[in-house]
Amino acid sequence: MTTATIAPGPAAPPARRKARGGRRLNRASGLGLGVAMLWFSLLVLIPLIAVIVTAGEGGWGAFWDSVTNAQTAASIRLTVGTALLVTVVNVFMGTLIAWVLVRDRFWGQRVIEVLIDVPFALPTIVAGLVLLSLYGRDSPLGIDIANTRPAVFLAFLFVTLPFVVRTVQPVLAELDREVEEAAASLGASRFTTFRRIILPSLTPAIAAGAALSFARGVSEYGSLVLLSGNLPMRTEVTSVRILSSIENDNLESAAATAAILLVISFIVIVTVDALQRWVVRRG
């Protein structure tokens, strides 16, 4: 038997390689993977497919008509544009706040630590009410931005504040200070050290925070619905637009808008990830 199996040696590997193609799972991890996939399918994949199917029910023409409808297109432009702008602001401000919280010691730091999470914890409609009473018609600060686009921007900014801070903070705290000292003794200025040593380490966290911040912005409803006034063509965001489509019994149009948002969000998240990899590689 031994001599017989040795002789056709060269022919054997392909067959074995095929068997090894996917790593064999043991029973526990097989079960784990099954449960995870089922969960993911029920909660994410099936609803997403349902949205896309509904969007396509009226055919390509109807789909195109509903997303190019002037009012819908305006709401998509406003939502995505504001979410992008807010994300850019968060990338800078969030990183700065995380830096201050990790690297500096000051009076009241603990309080700020806790306050950062308030936008997470607050029901969004409560946030909306707070914003309305602060920046509405009877503003005690004398700033009335009710029914304007800055209201949307402000609401987005409020609810997305914690994301970049909270993703960057732990990474920054874990950074080895000796690495910065090594860079300094090699002649790197503080700015160079930040750009070439610290930033590449923070970039994945910043990118994750940015993606979360963008997604949260695009989906925001409760915090802006009171202050923005939901004026068609001006301050109406997609979530409001989708809701009004459904209320008008136009489910296809709502699904079409949702599908477009899905695609845009997907593109943004992929872009953020690519950008992040590029920054890390460039070092």
Place this chain on the structure above:
Amino acid sequence: MSIEISGVGKRFGSFVALDDVSLSIPSGRLTALLGPSGGGKSTLLRIIAGLETADSGRVEIEGIDATGLPPQKRNVGFVFQHYAAFKHMSVRRNVAFGLEIRKRPKDEIKARVDELLDLVHLSQFGDRLPAQLSGGQRQRMALARALAVRPTVLLLDEPFGALDAKVRKELRDWLRRLHDEVHVTTVFVTHDQEEALEVADEIVVINEGRIEQIGSPDDLYDKPANDFVMRFLGPVTQLGDDLVRPHDLQLHTDSADPASVHGRVARITRIGFEIRVEVAPASGGQPVVVTLTRNEFLALGLDVDSPVSVRLSPAAQTVAAAPAGSASGEAKSTAAAGAA
């Protein structure tokens, strides 16, 4: 003199890390700062590098007053205990970092990096990330990175402290050979007296923020300035009022010799080629530890409870033991006589 330190003091809150330390470190030599943890040796090294600022005193590197210079301007290579690798950069880019900062031409950087990777035997690992290297390899990479910019002095802070015993020993030999090749003024911090004795040309013993003694490994081992240095550099035992190395004692059975301490064997332990005999003096007090070679031990034919006498071997060095509870400052003055 390459590094002149004069009157340097440093406190962290109420803790005195360095207390008016003055020291000259010679050019081109390998100097060890040796001492127990928390004794101030790392603080001194970090002050030389500019990573820490002294509260008082001056630091001069190659004739230039560096006291107020930031680390970037000192042209000092620093190697950390935990490597401080730039994790997102390949080994090559780690080594090239200092040269890129200095905006050297590309081909010059490439040549220098190749040369250094060759020197630290990492040529075939240039494209790996630090995470893909072993601890010893990472530390060699850190060393190449520090050497790439041709520093005036090379400072190593417990460079082998994070490595396991075998790799530590290899790297120690290798550092010695590397220094013989490169000849850059090198100062390294260690708490391992064996490491200092084996590698360094000169040893500075630092304890509680002060310098206890400076000298060659032979000087320190043979002529310790005080009981602290004596105890820190190797095993000691107490014979009468003197501290002495256990291998500087002789055992014999002549109970009439007046220069000897007489007693009985309390315990015999064999550690490889070495036999440790503990002798309980007849006059009472701490047992005296004597180490013998196996042949010496067999020739004496000792057993537990045998009557035995202990005397100093002719070349033995002793240091007066500090009386219990006294400050080591007092001990120092008596120690000088003992070491002479």
